[in-house]
Amino acid sequence: MDEVLVSYFKKPRSYTTEDMCEINSHGGNVMMHQILELCLKNGAELAEPGEFTKRAFLNGRIDLSQAESVIDIINAKTDREAREGMKQLEGFLANAIQDIKTQVLDVMTNIEVSIDYPEYDTPEILEDDLRKKMDDALKKLESLEKSFDTGKIVKEGIKTVIIGRPNAGKSSLLNAILKEERAIVTEFEGTTRDTIEEFVNINGIPLNLIDTAGIRSTQNEIEKIGIEKSKKMAKQADLIIFIIDSSKNMTEEDDEILETINPNKTIVILNKIDLGQKINDKTGKIRDFKNVIKMSALKREGLDEFYEKITALFNLNEVQVDNDILITNERHKIQIQKAIQNLNMAKDSLENKMPIDIVAISLKDVLSNLGEITGEEASEEIINEIFSRFCLGK
Numbered sequence: 500m501d502e503v504l505v506s507y508f509k510k511p512r513s514y515t516t517e518d519m520c521e522i523n524s525h526g527g528n529v530m531m532h533q534i535l536e537l538c539l540k541n542g543a544e545l546a547e548p549g550e551f552t553k554r555a556f557l558n559g560r561i562d563l564s565q566a567e568s569v570i571d572i573i574n575a576k577t578d579r580e581a582r583e584g585m586k587q588l589e590g591f592l593a594n595a596i597q598d599i600k601t602q603v604l605d606v607m608t609n610i611e612v613s614i615d616y617p618e619y620d621t622p623e624i625l626e627d628d629l630r631k632k633m634d635d636a637l638k639k640l641e642s643l644e645k646s647f648d649t650g651k652i653v654k655e656g657i658k659t660v661i662i663g664r665p666n667a668g669k670s671s672l673l674n675a676i677l678k679e680e681r682a683i684v685t686e687f688e689g690t691t692r693d694t695i696e697e698f699v700n701i702n703g704i705p706l707n708l709i710d711t712a713g714i715r716s717t718q719n720e721i722e723k724i725g726i727e728k729s730k731k732m733a734k735q736a737d738l739i740i741f742i743i744d745s746s747k748n749m750t751e752e753d754d755e756i757l758e759t760i761n762p763n764k765t766i767v768i769l770n771k772i773d774l775g776q777k778i779n780d781k782t783g784k785i786r787d788f789k790n791v792i793k794m795s796a797l798k799r800e801g802l803d804e805f806y807e808k809i810t811a812l813f814n815l816n817e818v819q820v821d822n823d824i825l826i827t828n829e830r831h832k833i834q835i836q837k838a839i840q841n842l843n844m845a846k847d848s849l850e851n852k853m854p855i856d857i858v859a860i861s862l863k864d865v866l867s868n869l870g871e872i873t874g875e876e877a878s879e880e881i882i883n884e885i886f887s888r889f890c891l892g893k
């Protein structure tokens with residue numbers, strides 16, 4: 500049929516830990532189909548989407564968090580996101596969770612000893628020791644939870660809206676950003692169907708620009724969008740870019756919008772500085788904002804300062820630190836939050852001199868929360884849902 504290369508992977512040293520073989524052919528549709536037909540005729544079965552990775556998980560070579568990272572690596576939009584995926588695949592998160600589980604298990608074993616042999620230890624010493632161990636585990640969980648702020652940005656980008664009155668220069672700014680040589684743009688449909696989101700990676704600054712369709716539509720439609728819409732958009736954003744034509748006087752509308760948006764997550768752009776300035780950082784409500792920059796979107800002046808501001812606002816320089824574990828997955832974050840709750844409950848029960856088996860019940864819940872991340876405790880439904888997101892051949 501063809502001249503092929505067959506690689507044989509002897510178990511357990513294969514992707515799935517089973518005996519496997521791969522056939523590399525010269526490619527081309529006809530030849531690939533013929534080879535596939537021949538395999539199927541001789542007893543092979545077609546794999547489901549994600550089946551190889553699922554088998555690797557079910558056979559215990561990787562845990563569920565590692566399996567999930569395979570999708571992250573495939574879908575990565577930035578180098579950084581791919582790197583985080585790789586770290587997770589290598590088991591950084593799996594090991595951290597395993598560590599915490601061991602610690603909680605240790606506390607549980609101690610509690611069981613004290614239930615079985617009440618005379619074995621003086622309760623005060625034991626209690627102190629248990630409390631210390633629980634505090635330590637709690638600290639680790641809390642630091643993982645906190646990392647999600649950054650993890651979310653790495654994965655989803657900084658949710659950004661551009662607002663301002665008609666003719667302020669919104670679409671000019673958008674074009675300037677998108678035309679940057681350094682920008683890599685991925686367009687996708689927003690969560691609500693009528694918005695378009697654009698993921699822009701400018702030299703490692705991940706921006707998720709929302710409702711860019713509104714900005715691009717005709718002038719009349721922009722008039723219709725109005726103040727209310729601007730306020731609503733600003734509420735859902737991580738970053739608000741308020742752009743104003745600084746060559747004209749401010750209006751009440753400008754002040755009204757500025758009054759409702761959060762200065763801590765806003766960058767005010769004084770646009771059209773090439774036309775001479777009537778507005779500066781002390782004018783009207785702008786004086787309440789600390790991130791104000793001058794720009795000419797038309798001449799593409801002030802963009803670098805703009806990017807520097809974003810980097811500073813979101814600690815993106817610190818985000819470059821690679822040693823820490825980042826939670827990038829919402830599912831993991833939810834389980835970590837539950838584990839924190841249950842661990843606090845265990846601590847409280849101990850503090851309030853509740854029967855020691857009540858403490859043990861909360862600790863068991865912590866273990867099961869963490870087991871949802873690594874997969875031992877995840878239901879079949881969740882596991883199937885996760886692997887259904889894979890494509891064929893992975």
Ligand code: GDP
Binds near residue numbers: 714798
């Ligand atoms: P939008 O309605 O907020 O999207 O504003 P546009 O980006 O469509 O800009 C409105 C007008 O202002 C257009 O004619 C632009 O070329 C012009 N404009 C935008 N930015 C600048 C600038 O920095 N300097 C000058 N001189 N004109 C600008």
